[in-house]
Amino acid sequence: MNISRKEFLHLTGKGIIGLSLLPKLSNTFFAELSGRTNTTGEPMIEVKTKRLDLKHTWTLSRNSSDFKNNVFVKLEKDGIIGIGEAAPNVRYGENAELTTQRIHEATNVFKDKNLFHYMNIKDELDDQILDQSCAKAALDIALMDWVGKSCGIPLYKLWGLDPSDTPVTSFSIGIDTIDIIKQKVREAEPYPILKIKVGTDRDQEIINTVRSVTDKPIRVDANEGWKSKEVAFKNIEWLISRGVEFIEQPMPAQMLEETAWLREKVGIPIIADEAVKSSSDIPVLAKAYDGINIKLMKSGGLLEAFRMIQMAKALKMKIMLGCMIESSVAISAAAQIAPFVDYADLDGNLLISNDPFKGVEVKDGHLIYNDKPGLGVEGEF
Ligand code: MG
Numbered sequence: 001m002n003i004s005r006k007e008f009l010h011l012t013g014k015g016i017i018g019l020s021l022l023p024k025l026s027n028t029f030f031a032e033l034s035g036r037t038n039t040t041g042e043p044m045i046e047v048k049t050k051r052l053d054l055k056h057t058w059t060l061s062r063n064s065s066d067f068k069n070n071v072f073v074k075l076e077k078d079g080i081i082g083i084g085e086a087a088p089n090v091r092y093g094e095n096a097e098l099t100t101q102r103i104h105e106a107t108n109v110f111k112d113k114n115l116f117h118y119m120n121i122k123d124e125l126d127d128q129i130l131d132q133s134c135a136k137a138a139l140d141i142a143l144m145d146w147v148g149k150s151c152g153i154p155l156y157k158l159w160g161l162d163p164s165d166t167p168v169t170s171f172s173i174g175i176d177t178i179d180i181i182k183q184k185v186r187e188a189e190p191y192p193i194l195k196i197k198v199g200t201d202r203d204q205e206i207i208n209t210v211r212s213v214t215d216k217p218i219r220v221d222a223n224e225g226w227k228s229k230e231v232a233f234k235n236i237e238w239l240i241s242r243g244v245e246f247i248e249q250p251m252p253a254q255m256l257e258e259t260a261w262l263r264e265k266v267g268i269p270i271i272a273d274e275a276v277k278s279s280s281d282i283p284v285l286a287k288a289y290d291g292i293n294i295k296l297m298k299s300g301g302l303l304e305a306f307r308m309i310q311m312a313k314a315l316k317m318k319i320m321l322g323c324m325i326e327s328s329v330a331i332s333a334a335a336q337i338a339p340f341v342d343y344a345d346l347d348g349n350l351l352i353s354n355d356p357f358k359g360v361e362v363k364d365g366h367l368i369y370n371d372k373p374g375l376g377v378e379g380e381f
Pocket of ligand 1: 221223248273274
Protein backbone atom coordinates (compact mmCIF):
# COMPACT_ATOMS: atom_id res chain seq x y z
CA MET A 1 0.00 0.00 0.00
CA ASN A 2 1.39 3.36 -1.01
CA ILE A 3 0.65 5.79 1.73
CA SER A 4 2.91 7.96 3.83
CA ARG A 5 2.84 8.05 7.61
CA LYS A 6 1.55 11.62 7.48
CA GLU A 7 -1.29 10.64 5.14
CA PHE A 8 -2.15 7.69 7.35
CA LEU A 9 -2.36 9.84 10.45
CA HIS A 10 -4.54 12.29 8.55
CA LEU A 11 -6.90 9.47 7.55
CA THR A 12 -7.10 7.95 11.02
CA GLY A 13 -7.71 11.43 12.42
CA LYS A 14 -10.76 11.60 10.16
CA GLY A 15 -11.83 8.14 11.28
CA ILE A 16 -11.65 6.91 7.69
CA ILE A 17 -9.36 4.00 8.39
CA GLY A 18 -11.10 1.93 11.01
CA LEU A 19 -11.80 -1.58 12.04
CA SER A 20 -13.02 -2.78 8.66
CA LEU A 21 -9.65 -2.19 7.03
CA LEU A 22 -7.57 -3.75 9.77
CA PRO A 23 -7.03 -7.17 8.22
CA LYS A 24 -5.89 -5.60 4.94
CA LEU A 25 -3.56 -3.21 6.66
CA SER A 26 -2.06 -5.53 9.15
CA ASN A 27 0.93 -6.92 7.33
CA THR A 28 3.27 -4.89 5.19
CA PHE A 29 1.45 -1.67 5.83
CA PHE A 30 2.43 -1.28 9.46
CA ALA A 31 5.97 -2.28 8.67
CA GLU A 32 6.13 0.54 6.12
CA LEU A 33 4.44 2.89 8.53
CA SER A 34 7.11 2.35 11.13
CA GLY A 35 9.87 2.82 8.59
CA ARG A 36 10.83 -0.84 8.73
CA THR A 37 10.53 -3.54 6.14
CA ASN A 38 11.06 -6.31 8.62
CA THR A 39 12.05 -6.88 12.18
CA THR A 40 15.51 -8.28 12.50
CA GLY A 41 16.48 -9.39 16.00
CA GLU A 42 15.07 -12.37 17.86
CA PRO A 43 12.30 -11.45 20.30
CA MET A 44 13.01 -11.85 24.01
CA ILE A 45 10.12 -12.70 26.28
CA GLU A 46 10.27 -12.29 30.06
CA VAL A 47 7.52 -13.33 32.47
CA LYS A 48 6.95 -12.08 36.02
CA THR A 49 4.20 -12.62 38.58
CA LYS A 50 3.20 -9.59 40.63
CA ARG A 51 0.89 -9.56 43.61
CA LEU A 52 -1.87 -6.97 43.30
CA ASP A 53 -3.41 -6.05 46.69
CA LEU A 54 -7.11 -5.25 46.78
CA LYS A 55 -8.23 -2.14 48.66
CA HIS A 56 -11.19 -4.12 50.03
CA THR A 57 -11.70 -7.88 50.20
CA TRP A 58 -13.27 -8.69 46.82
CA THR A 59 -16.30 -10.96 47.09
CA LEU A 60 -18.50 -12.33 44.28
CA SER A 61 -21.29 -14.88 44.49
CA ARG A 62 -18.68 -17.66 44.01
CA ASN A 63 -15.50 -16.61 45.85
CA SER A 64 -13.59 -14.03 47.86
CA SER A 65 -10.01 -12.67 47.74
CA ASP A 66 -7.68 -10.06 49.27
CA PHE A 67 -5.10 -10.09 46.48
CA LYS A 68 -4.52 -11.42 42.96
CA ASN A 69 -1.36 -12.84 41.42
CA ASN A 70 -1.26 -11.44 37.89
CA VAL A 71 1.33 -12.47 35.32
CA PHE A 72 3.17 -9.81 33.31
CA VAL A 73 4.97 -10.25 29.99
CA LYS A 74 7.78 -8.19 28.51
CA LEU A 75 8.28 -8.66 24.77
CA GLU A 76 11.46 -7.03 23.47
CA LYS A 77 12.63 -6.88 19.91
CA ASP A 78 14.79 -4.40 18.00
CA GLY A 79 15.09 -2.25 21.13
CA ILE A 80 11.34 -1.82 21.52
CA ILE A 81 9.48 -3.24 24.53
CA GLY A 82 5.84 -4.30 24.61
CA ILE A 83 4.17 -5.03 27.96
CA GLY A 84 1.27 -7.42 28.53
CA GLU A 85 -0.70 -8.74 31.49
CA ALA A 86 -2.65 -11.88 32.38
CA ALA A 87 -5.22 -11.92 35.20
CA PRO A 88 -5.83 -15.64 35.87
CA ASN A 89 -9.41 -16.38 36.96
CA VAL A 90 -10.49 -19.46 38.94
CA ARG A 91 -13.88 -19.50 37.13
CA TYR A 92 -12.00 -20.61 34.00
CA GLY A 93 -9.56 -22.97 35.74
CA GLU A 94 -6.72 -20.48 35.52
CA ASN A 95 -3.85 -19.76 37.92
CA ALA A 96 -0.54 -17.90 37.78
CA GLU A 97 1.61 -21.06 37.54
CA LEU A 98 -0.24 -22.59 34.57
CA THR A 99 -0.51 -19.20 32.89
CA THR A 100 3.25 -18.68 33.20
CA GLN A 101 3.81 -22.15 31.77
CA ARG A 102 1.55 -21.48 28.77
CA ILE A 103 3.34 -18.21 28.03
CA HIS A 104 6.74 -19.93 28.10
CA GLU A 105 5.44 -22.72 25.84
CA ALA A 106 4.10 -20.18 23.34
CA THR A 107 7.30 -18.14 22.99
CA ASN A 108 8.27 -20.35 20.02
CA VAL A 109 5.40 -18.72 18.09
CA PHE A 110 7.37 -15.46 18.04
CA LYS A 111 10.61 -17.02 16.85
CA ASP A 112 11.75 -15.84 13.38
CA LYS A 113 8.58 -13.79 13.01
CA ASN A 114 8.00 -10.34 11.64
CA LEU A 115 5.94 -8.97 14.54
CA PHE A 116 3.98 -6.71 12.18
CA HIS A 117 2.36 -9.91 10.88
CA TYR A 118 0.35 -9.94 14.05
CA MET A 119 -2.80 -11.51 12.61
CA ASN A 120 -0.73 -14.57 11.67
CA ILE A 121 0.76 -14.63 15.16
CA LYS A 122 -2.75 -14.47 16.64
CA ASP A 123 -3.78 -17.52 14.58
CA GLU A 124 -0.76 -19.45 15.83
CA LEU A 125 -1.40 -18.44 19.44
CA ASP A 126 -5.01 -19.64 19.04
CA ASP A 127 -3.69 -23.03 17.93
CA GLN A 128 -1.07 -23.20 20.65
CA ILE A 129 -2.85 -21.93 23.79
CA LEU A 130 -5.98 -24.01 24.40
CA ASP A 131 -6.57 -23.17 28.05
CA GLN A 132 -5.43 -20.22 30.22
CA SER A 133 -6.82 -17.71 27.71
CA CYS A 134 -5.37 -14.97 29.91
CA ALA A 135 -1.88 -16.23 28.89
CA LYS A 136 -2.81 -15.55 25.28
CA ALA A 137 -4.14 -12.13 26.30
CA ALA A 138 -0.81 -11.22 27.92
CA LEU A 139 1.12 -12.09 24.75
CA ASP A 140 -1.42 -10.40 22.45
CA ILE A 141 -1.40 -7.20 24.55
CA ALA A 142 2.42 -7.13 24.64
CA LEU A 143 2.52 -7.72 20.88
CA MET A 144 0.10 -4.89 20.10
CA ASP A 145 1.89 -2.56 22.54
CA TRP A 146 5.08 -3.36 20.63
CA VAL A 147 3.39 -2.65 17.27
CA GLY A 148 1.97 0.67 18.50
CA LYS A 149 5.32 1.73 19.95
CA SER A 150 7.09 0.72 16.73
CA CYS A 151 4.68 2.96 14.80
CA GLY A 152 5.10 5.72 17.37
CA ILE A 153 1.37 6.27 18.02
CA PRO A 154 -1.27 5.10 20.51
CA LEU A 155 -3.21 2.03 19.38
CA TYR A 156 -6.55 3.84 19.49
CA LYS A 157 -5.17 6.29 16.91
CA LEU A 158 -3.74 3.49 14.81
CA TRP A 159 -7.27 2.06 14.72
CA GLY A 160 -8.92 5.36 13.86
CA LEU A 161 -10.92 5.66 17.08
CA ASP A 162 -12.12 8.80 18.82
CA PRO A 163 -11.68 8.60 22.63
CA SER A 164 -14.65 10.92 23.09
CA ASP A 165 -16.87 8.02 21.90
CA THR A 166 -15.87 5.97 24.97
CA PRO A 167 -18.80 5.50 27.36
CA VAL A 168 -18.47 6.44 31.02
CA THR A 169 -17.25 3.42 33.01
CA SER A 170 -19.14 1.95 35.93
CA PHE A 171 -17.49 1.34 39.31
CA SER A 172 -18.01 -2.09 40.92
CA ILE A 173 -19.20 -2.73 44.47
CA GLY A 174 -18.42 -6.28 45.65
CA ILE A 175 -20.53 -8.29 48.09
CA ASP A 176 -19.89 -7.22 51.69
CA THR A 177 -21.37 -6.36 55.07
CA ILE A 178 -23.94 -3.59 55.23
CA ASP A 179 -21.51 -1.11 56.79
CA ILE A 180 -18.74 -1.81 54.27
CA ILE A 181 -21.16 -1.60 51.32
CA LYS A 182 -22.27 1.81 52.57
CA GLN A 183 -18.62 2.87 52.91
CA LYS A 184 -17.79 1.59 49.39
CA VAL A 185 -20.75 3.41 47.86
CA ARG A 186 -19.66 6.63 49.59
CA GLU A 187 -16.08 6.12 48.34
CA ALA A 188 -17.51 5.68 44.84
CA GLU A 189 -19.18 9.08 45.03
CA PRO A 190 -17.27 10.51 42.00
CA TYR A 191 -18.41 7.64 39.76
CA PRO A 192 -21.73 8.32 38.01
CA ILE A 193 -22.68 4.64 37.47
CA LEU A 194 -22.31 1.73 39.91
CA LYS A 195 -22.21 -2.00 39.18
CA ILE A 196 -23.43 -3.99 42.17
CA LYS A 197 -22.48 -7.61 42.72
CA VAL A 198 -25.44 -9.77 43.77
CA GLY A 199 -26.41 -13.43 43.30
CA THR A 200 -26.74 -14.16 47.04
CA ASP A 201 -29.65 -14.88 49.37
CA ARG A 202 -29.40 -11.30 50.68
CA ASP A 203 -29.62 -9.39 47.39
CA GLN A 204 -32.52 -7.19 48.53
CA GLU A 205 -30.56 -6.13 51.60
CA ILE A 206 -27.52 -5.30 49.42
CA ILE A 207 -29.51 -3.21 46.94
CA ASN A 208 -31.53 -1.47 49.67
CA THR A 209 -28.24 -0.57 51.37
CA VAL A 210 -26.88 0.91 48.13
CA ARG A 211 -30.14 2.79 47.59
CA SER A 212 -30.02 4.17 51.15
CA VAL A 213 -26.83 6.02 50.14
CA THR A 214 -27.36 6.92 46.47
CA ASP A 215 -29.98 7.17 43.72
CA LYS A 216 -27.46 7.11 40.84
CA PRO A 217 -27.90 4.57 37.98
CA ILE A 218 -27.01 1.02 38.99
CA ARG A 219 -26.28 -2.13 37.01
CA VAL A 220 -26.33 -5.54 38.61
CA ASP A 221 -24.10 -8.60 38.15
CA ALA A 222 -25.33 -11.92 39.61
CA ASN A 223 -22.23 -13.88 38.45
CA GLU A 224 -24.42 -16.98 37.76
CA GLY A 225 -25.70 -16.82 41.34
CA TRP A 226 -29.43 -17.50 40.74
CA LYS A 227 -29.96 -21.18 40.07
CA SER A 228 -33.52 -21.24 38.65
CA LYS A 229 -35.41 -19.11 36.12
CA GLU A 230 -38.26 -18.52 38.59
CA VAL A 231 -35.86 -17.14 41.23
CA ALA A 232 -34.09 -15.02 38.59
CA PHE A 233 -37.43 -13.67 37.31
CA LYS A 234 -38.63 -12.73 40.77
CA ASN A 235 -35.31 -11.07 41.62
CA ILE A 236 -35.14 -9.08 38.37
CA GLU A 237 -38.74 -7.85 38.73
CA TRP A 238 -37.80 -6.53 42.16
CA LEU A 239 -34.53 -5.02 40.87
CA ILE A 240 -36.44 -3.17 38.14
CA SER A 241 -38.54 -1.57 40.88
CA ARG A 242 -35.26 -0.34 42.42
CA GLY A 243 -34.14 1.35 39.20
CA VAL A 244 -31.63 -1.18 37.87
CA GLU A 245 -30.49 -0.51 34.29
CA PHE A 246 -29.47 -4.03 33.23
CA ILE A 247 -28.54 -7.42 34.60
CA GLU A 248 -25.36 -9.36 33.92
CA GLN A 249 -25.23 -13.18 33.89
CA PRO A 250 -28.28 -13.93 36.09
CA MET A 251 -27.99 -17.72 35.85
CA PRO A 252 -25.24 -20.28 35.18
CA ALA A 253 -23.77 -20.03 31.68
CA GLN A 254 -25.11 -23.43 30.62
CA MET A 255 -28.74 -22.46 31.39
CA LEU A 256 -29.32 -21.05 27.91
CA GLU A 257 -32.97 -22.09 27.44
CA GLU A 258 -33.90 -20.74 30.87
CA THR A 259 -32.14 -17.45 30.10
CA ALA A 260 -34.04 -17.18 26.78
CA TRP A 261 -37.30 -17.69 28.75
CA LEU A 262 -36.24 -15.03 31.24
CA ARG A 263 -35.34 -12.53 28.55
CA GLU A 264 -38.84 -12.74 27.06
CA LYS A 265 -40.39 -11.92 30.41
CA VAL A 266 -38.29 -9.08 31.81
CA GLY A 267 -38.06 -5.49 30.62
CA ILE A 268 -34.32 -4.79 31.03
CA PRO A 269 -31.36 -6.06 28.99
CA ILE A 270 -29.66 -9.30 29.99
CA ILE A 271 -25.91 -9.35 29.30
CA ALA A 272 -23.80 -12.51 28.97
CA ASP A 273 -20.49 -12.59 30.81
CA GLU A 274 -19.48 -16.06 32.02
CA ALA A 275 -21.41 -17.50 29.02
CA VAL A 276 -19.11 -15.84 26.46
CA LYS A 277 -15.35 -16.05 26.12
CA SER A 278 -14.57 -15.63 22.43
CA SER A 279 -16.29 -14.99 19.10
CA SER A 280 -17.32 -18.61 18.48
CA ASP A 281 -19.55 -18.48 21.60
CA ILE A 282 -21.60 -15.52 20.39
CA PRO A 283 -24.07 -16.74 17.69
CA VAL A 284 -25.89 -19.20 19.96
CA LEU A 285 -26.22 -16.54 22.69
CA ALA A 286 -28.15 -14.11 20.48
CA LYS A 287 -31.44 -15.90 21.24
CA ALA A 288 -31.02 -15.65 25.02
CA TYR A 289 -29.08 -12.45 25.73
CA ASP A 290 -29.32 -8.82 24.63
CA GLY A 291 -25.59 -8.26 24.81
CA ILE A 292 -22.16 -9.61 25.67
CA ASN A 293 -19.47 -8.57 28.12
CA ILE A 294 -16.11 -8.75 26.36
CA LYS A 295 -13.02 -9.07 28.56
CA LEU A 296 -9.51 -9.31 27.16
CA MET A 297 -8.67 -12.10 29.62
CA LYS A 298 -11.50 -14.25 28.27
CA SER A 299 -11.04 -13.41 24.59
CA GLY A 300 -7.29 -13.90 24.71
CA GLY A 301 -6.49 -10.29 23.85
CA LEU A 302 -7.30 -7.30 21.66
CA LEU A 303 -7.37 -9.00 18.27
CA GLU A 304 -10.03 -11.54 19.28
CA ALA A 305 -11.93 -8.75 21.08
CA PHE A 306 -12.11 -6.96 17.70
CA ARG A 307 -13.60 -10.06 16.13
CA MET A 308 -16.16 -10.27 18.95
CA ILE A 309 -17.13 -6.62 18.49
CA GLN A 310 -17.73 -7.20 14.78
CA MET A 311 -19.79 -10.31 15.42
CA ALA A 312 -21.90 -8.73 18.17
CA LYS A 313 -22.58 -5.70 16.00
CA ALA A 314 -23.65 -7.96 13.12
CA LEU A 315 -26.05 -9.76 15.47
CA LYS A 316 -27.33 -6.42 16.81
CA MET A 317 -26.24 -7.26 20.33
CA LYS A 318 -25.14 -4.67 22.89
CA ILE A 319 -21.44 -4.66 23.75
CA MET A 320 -20.02 -4.19 27.20
CA LEU A 321 -16.27 -4.06 27.79
CA GLY A 322 -15.31 -5.39 31.20
CA CYS A 323 -12.21 -6.50 33.06
CA MET A 324 -10.89 -8.70 35.84
CA ILE A 325 -8.85 -7.37 38.76
CA GLU A 326 -6.07 -5.91 36.61
CA SER A 327 -3.31 -3.32 36.70
CA SER A 328 -3.16 -0.30 34.39
CA VAL A 329 -1.52 -2.48 31.71
CA ALA A 330 -4.61 -4.55 30.87
CA ILE A 331 -7.01 -1.68 31.62
CA SER A 332 -5.09 0.59 29.23
CA ALA A 333 -5.17 -2.17 26.62
CA ALA A 334 -8.97 -2.46 26.90
CA ALA A 335 -9.26 1.32 26.72
CA GLN A 336 -7.71 1.19 23.23
CA ILE A 337 -10.92 -0.40 21.89
CA ALA A 338 -13.41 1.16 24.33
CA PRO A 339 -14.71 3.79 21.86
CA PHE A 340 -16.40 0.86 20.01
CA VAL A 341 -18.63 -0.30 22.88
CA ASP A 342 -21.99 0.58 24.48
CA TYR A 343 -21.06 0.06 28.14
CA ALA A 344 -17.65 0.23 29.83
CA ASP A 345 -16.77 -1.49 33.09
CA LEU A 346 -13.05 -0.83 33.32
CA ASP A 347 -12.40 -0.33 36.99
CA GLY A 348 -10.04 -3.24 37.82
CA ASN A 349 -7.05 -0.98 38.48
CA LEU A 350 -9.14 1.25 40.76
CA LEU A 351 -9.82 -1.68 43.09
CA ILE A 352 -6.11 -2.33 43.83
CA SER A 353 -3.79 -0.36 46.12
CA ASN A 354 -0.40 -1.10 44.50
CA ASP A 355 -0.77 -0.68 40.73
CA PRO A 356 2.79 -1.13 39.38
CA PHE A 357 1.98 0.79 36.19
CA LYS A 358 0.47 4.07 35.05
CA GLY A 359 -1.45 4.42 31.81
CA VAL A 360 -4.93 5.37 30.70
CA GLU A 361 -6.52 6.81 33.83
CA VAL A 362 -10.07 6.60 35.07
CA LYS A 363 -11.31 9.83 36.62
CA ASP A 364 -14.88 10.12 37.86
CA GLY A 365 -15.87 7.39 35.44
CA HIS A 366 -14.21 9.01 32.42
CA LEU A 367 -11.27 7.30 30.73
CA ILE A 368 -8.45 9.79 30.33
CA TYR A 369 -6.33 8.81 27.33
CA ASN A 370 -2.76 9.94 26.84
CA ASP A 371 -0.76 10.46 23.67
CA LYS A 372 1.98 7.94 24.42
CA PRO A 373 2.54 5.17 21.84
CA GLY A 374 1.11 1.66 22.11
CA LEU A 375 -0.95 1.16 25.26
CA GLY A 376 0.39 4.42 26.72
CA VAL A 377 1.67 2.58 29.78
CA GLU A 378 4.75 3.36 31.88
CA GLY A 379 6.19 1.56 34.89
CA GLU A 380 8.80 -0.87 36.18
CA PHE A 381 8.38 -4.34 34.68
MG1 MG B 1 -19.63 -10.13 35.25
